[in-house]
Amino acid sequence: MGGLSSEGHLLSSTCKDGERRSVNNSSSAPTSEQVWAALRGVIDPELGDNVVDLGMISSVDVSKDGIVTIGLALTIAECPLRSQIEGDTRRRALSLPGVQDVLVHTTAMTKRQRADLMSRAREKAREHAEPTQVSPTTRVVAVSSGKGGVGKSSVSVNLAIAIKNLGFSVGLMDADIWGFSIPRLLGVTSRIEADDKTRLIIPAQAHGLKVVSTGLIIDSEETALMWRGLMLAKALEQFLKQVDWGDLDYLVIDMPPGTGDIQMALSRMLPQAEMVVVTTPQRASQKVAARIADMARRSHMPIVGVIENMSGFDCGHGTVHHLFGQGGGQDLADSIGTPLLSRVPFDIRVVEGGDCGQPVASQDPPTGAALAFAEMAALLVQLVPPAADETCTGRLAKLLEGLAQAGLDKEVVASAAPR
Numbered sequence: 001m002g003g004l005s006s007e008g009h010l011l012s013s014t015c016k017d018g019e020r021r022s023v024n025n026s027s028s029a030p031t032s033e034q035v036w037a038a039l040r041g042v043i044d045p046e047l048g049d050n051v052v053d054l055g056m057i058s059s060v061d062v063s064k065d066g067i068v069t070i071g072l073a074l075t076i077a078e079c080p081l082r083s084q085i086e087g088d089t090r091r092r093a094l095s096l097p098g099v100q101d102v103l104v105h106t107t108a109m110t111k112r113q114r115a116d117l118m119s120r121a122r123e124k125a126r127e128h129a130e131p132t133q134v135s136p137t138t139r140v141v142a143v144s145s146g147k148g149g150v151g152k153s154s155v156s157v158n159l160a161i162a163i164k165n166l167g168f169s170v171g172l173m174d175a176d177i178w179g180f181s182i183p184r185l186l187g188v189t190s191r192i193e194a195d196d197k198t199r200l201i202i203p204a205q206a207h208g209l210k211v212v213s214t215g216l217i218i219d220s221e222e223t224a225l226m227w228r229g230l231m232l233a234k235a236l237e238q239f240l241k242q243v244d245w246g247d248l249d250y251l252v253i254d255m256p257p258g259t260g261d262i263q264m265a266l267s268r269m270l271p272q273a274e275m276v277v278v279t280t281p282q283r284a285s286q287k288v289a290a291r292i293a294d295m296a297r298r299s300h301m302p303i304v305g306v307i308e309n310m311s312g313f314d315c316g317h318g319t320v321h322h323l324f325g326q327g328g329g330q331d332l333a334d335s336i337g338t339p340l341l342s343r344v345p346f347d348i349r350v351v352e353g354g355d356c357g358q359p360v361a362s363q364d365p366p367t368g369a370a371l372a373f374a375e376m377a378a379l380l381v382q383l384v385p386p387a388a389d390e391t392c393t394g395r396l397a398k399l400l401e402g403l404a405q406a407g408l409d410k411e412v413v414a415s416a417a418p419r
């Protein structure tokens with residue numbers, strides 16, 4: 001058992017002698033269709049669908065003497081549910097009359113297979129998603145990391161402002177329920193309250209963003225402690241279902257450190273969510289990469305790309321000091337197969353701006369980290385375009401605008417456009 005871990009390679013060939021059947025010796029072997037049908041009863045608990053519909057069964061072969069050989073493709077070699085899914089697969093097939101033995105050959109999916117599976121899982125989640133106050137056309141970007149303290153909150157705040165600077169309506173949600181830092185970073189001290197009529201919470205307004213955080217509800221650190229157990233599961237749901245977000249182009253979410261419940265709850269409630277991963281330039285350990293791959297798998301959120309934060313420090317005399325090492329962002333991007341979106345330099349103005357509630361991305365004209373955030377935002381809106389741009393009307397409007405700018409009269413162009 002055990003074996004190679006690279007994509008598409010055999011991980012194991014499992015068959016436990018103790019599980020060989022003896023009761024069905026008299027029945028004839030089932031057809032492979034019957035085995036496929038039985039395997040629909042094997043559910044991947046994290047993806048919430050059966051292994052056949054998820055495309056995880058690559059082959060089924062039944063020999064005349066009742067030996068069933070099943071190809072099982074797992075999303076990643078280190079899949080934590082591997083033994084459970086293998087065991088369920090074997091038992092399901094073994095339960096069919098006429099089956100003498102079951103061999104499960106496990107492989108890891110190729111990148112392409114994995115992308116197909118994730119989009120099937122997302123489709124399914126979308127069908128079952130409960131309604132939230134976040135419009136289905138709002139693009140949701142969850143800022144995550146494989147470990148704490150790498151700058152998720154700083155990136156969330158500055159990225160949100162940089163996207164807003166491009167002319168989009170942007171919301172910023174602090175999903176770090178009890179480690180919240182967004183109010184301080186934005187300098188918000190007001191409290192959020194519900195509208196008397198709609199009973200929906202009105203987000204705070206700061207630096208042109210709509211902002212929601214538990215830090216805007218609770219009053220003291222002690223209250224925060226009390227909320228811990230109570231709130232964690234419910235707060236995210238409230239933020240999505242009971243906040244009047246209005247029409248947003250983008251919702252940026254500052255995720256808590258770790259890879260647990262919040263990620264899963266988010267993808268269940270906002271299936272359109274996509275993830276950007278923040279890391280430091282320190283060479284990524286395989287552990288961090290595996291944790292992120294696992295997080296993406298469990299939440300079936302696509303990863304848009306990696307942001308390397310606290311990259312080289314430019315001392316202003318032409319020398320860049322690599323305080324936290326080099327190459328970590330690219331390493332991580334390569335190992336999870338996504339692009340490196342940006343390298344944000346180590347810039348003391350990120351710290352100062354955070355301390356006084358004036359994020360560096362508000363700087364005009366942008367330099368240093370602010371420039372990196374501006375470029376990151378421009379790239380992100382290309383990779384995750386605003387929904388309106390993807391509709392025919394949106395494209396037509398852009399075309400008309402382009403032609404008008406090129407000197408053509410807007411009305412003439414509009415009258416010539418197809419309706």
Ligand SMILES: Nc1ncnc2c1ncn2[C@@H]1O[C@H](COP(=O)(O)OP(=O)(O)OP(=O)(O)O)[C@@H](O)[C@H]1O
Nearest residue numbers: 148149150151152153154257310345346347350351
């Ligand atoms: N590019 C940067 N240059 C200089 N300092 C930075 C930069 N990015 C973040 N910092 C500083 O690093 C510290 C940690 O950043 P931040 O709180 O954003 O990390 P985090 O990943 O959200 O942490 P946590 O996991 O605790 O939520 C802060 O003091 C912040 O000001």
Ligand SMILES: [Mg+2]
Nearest residue numbers: 152153176181
């Ligand atoms: Mg944080």
